[in-house]
Amino acid sequence: MKEKWNLKIQAIENGTVIDHIKAGQALNVLRILGISSAFRATISFVMNASGARSKKDVVKIEGKELSVEELNRIALISPKATINIIRDFEVVQKNNVVLPSYVEGVVRCVNSKCISNSSEPIKSKFSVFQSEEEGVTLHCLYCEHVISEDIAENLL
Amino acid sequence: MKGENLADTIRVISNYADLIVLRHPLDGSVRMAAEFASVPVINGGDGSVHHPTQTFLDLYTIRRESHLEGLKIAMAGDLKYGRTVHSLCHALSLYGAEMTFVSPPELRMPPEIVRDLQKNKIGIKETDSLEEIIGDVEVLYMTRVQRERFPDPEEYEKVKNRLRVTGDLLRTADPDLKILHPLPRVNEISPEVDSTPHACYFEQAFYGVPIRMALLALALGVIE
Ligand SMILES: Nc1ncnc2c1ncn2[C@@H]1O[C@H](COP(=O)(O)OP(=O)(O)OP(=O)(O)O)[C@@H](O)[C@H]1O
Ligand SMILES: [Mg+2]
Ligand SMILES: [Zn+2]
Numbered sequence: 177m178k179e180k181w182n183l184k185i186q187a188i189e190n191g192t193v194i195d196h197i198k199a200g201q202a203l204n205v206l207r208i209l210g211i212s213s214a215f216r217a218t219i220s221f222v223m224n225a226s227g228a229r230s231k232k233d234v235v236k237i238e239g240k241e242l243s244v245e246e247l248n249r250i251a252l253i254s255p256k257a258t259i260n261i262i263r264d265f266e267v268v269q270k271n272n273v274v275l276p277s278y279v280e281g282v283v284r285c286v287n288s289k290c291i292s293n294s295s296e297p298i299k300s301k302f303s304v305f306q307s308e309e310e311g312v313t314l315h316c317l318y319c320e321h322v323i324s325e326d327i328a329e330n331l332l
Numbered sequence: 333m334k335g336e337n338l339a340d341t342i343r344v345i346s347n348y349a350d351l352i353v354l355r356h357p358l359d360g361s362v363r364m365a366a367e368f369a370s371v372p373v374i375n376g377g378d379g380s381v382h383h384p385t386q387t388f389l390d391l392y393t394i395r396r397e398s399h400l401e402g403l404k405i406a407m408a409g410d411l412k413y414g415r416t417v418h419s420l421c422h423a424l425s426l427y428g429a430e431m432t433f434v435s436p437p438e439l440r441m442p443p444e445i446v447r448d449l450q451k452n453k454i455g456i457k458e459t460d461s462l463e464e465i466i467g468d469v470e471v472l473y474m475t476r477v478q479r480e481r482f483p484d485p486e487e488y489e490k491v492k493n494r495l496r497v498t499g500d501l502l503r504t505a506d507p508d509l510k511i512l513h514p515l516p517r518v519n520e521i522s523p524e525v526d527s528t529p530h531a532c533y534f535e536q537a538f539y540g541v542p543i544r545m546a547l548l549a550l551a552l553g554v555i556e
Contacts, residue, residue, distance in 0.1 A: 289379050296337050298364055313555040318360025319381055322444045 193260040202233035253276040290319040372551040380413040387419040389543040409435035409443040409475030
């Protein structure tokens with residue numbers, strides 16, 4: 177049985193469907209992908225759709241397949257998201273997002289005294305770790321500060 | 333001074349000098365400088381993160397005046413912002429150590445550092461009282477508590493007077509206890525301590541000279 181929300185958005189012929197996004201994070205997913213009004217593809221999204229088990233967000237990008245590296249950044253804020261490549265209205269490939277081990281220019285360091293928050297010509301740089309106790313943590317490669325919560329609130 | 337950014341300054345100075353020693357108020361500034369420099373960069377202290385040359389001379393002092401392996405050390409004062417203690421505890425963890433952190437609650441060692449140390453199997457105790465621990469340590473590393481860390485001046489006065497090394501305090505100390513301090517001190521070590529065999533901080537300051545000579549020679553490739 178097709179999911180209900182499918183009725184809300186038209187099927188796309190070619191593109192990318194980001195499914196199983198943590199409820200409420202769709203806009204942050206667009207942000208983390210660097211998608212703004214200047215982006216040349218049609219984007220549609222659903223927030224708080226009722227999924228099989230719980231609520232989720234879904235983002236659909238028409239006519240464009242994004243790079244794996246870009247898409248994997250989504251794991252920072254929504255580790256259970258899946259990437260579905262649509263060709264000719266069919267899902268031809270489905271992947272889970274994989275947490276990257278390094279991210280550059282994606283997240284702002286929460287330490288206001290960090291050099292990456294000054295007017296220097298550099299991007300923020302973090303090593304990414306994941307552990308049972310702490311979940312996903314970002315370690316600033318400049319000031320060594322660790323971001324363990326609020327990653328979504330500190331997207332650049 | 334003219335609004336130039338640090339990256340440009342570093343690129344320019346790279347053309348003038350064989351080596352750059354940088355001390356800078358922002359965290360991580362020296363690491364960034366190293367990315368832009370074409371000559372070696374030595375960290376002379378960045379924000380509240382690191383002060384590695386101080387750590388080299390601290391290690392040297394501890395090795396000469398006490399011992400490095402499995403040292404029982406207390407670090408006291410401003411452990412939150414004090415970059416010398418941050419660098420030192422990382423370095424000492426390579427030798428195994430029992431560490432006691434003595435500070436007012438607002439200036440405790442950052443939890444991420446404590447976690448790192450614990451991962452390296454370092455025993456850690458935290459307290460706000462020197463009296464409680466003075467009999468149990470071989471090295472006491474004092475640091476200054478800076479006034480600007482306290483919004484309330486009265487609070488500062490209280491803390492300042494609680495974390496003080498005096499002749500009185502040292503009566504219950506191990507006879508071999510060595511006291512280190514990165515200097516300058518204000519009143520956290522009372523002058524009567526200077527003439528006791530515990531006082532090591534002026535030797536420590538002196539060891540900074542050969543240590544930094546050695547680091548410069550190493551970075552320039554004069555020695556290997
Ligand atoms: N042509 C299309 N246009 C737009 N969305 C599509 C299209 N085909 C599939 N989708 C959406 O892409 C996602 C993955 O489709 P699929 O058919 O694999 O669903 P599924 O079997 O429920 O997968 P999963 O187990 O990952 O939830 C779903 O959200 C689906 O609604
Ligand atoms: Mg489904
Ligand atoms: Zn930082």
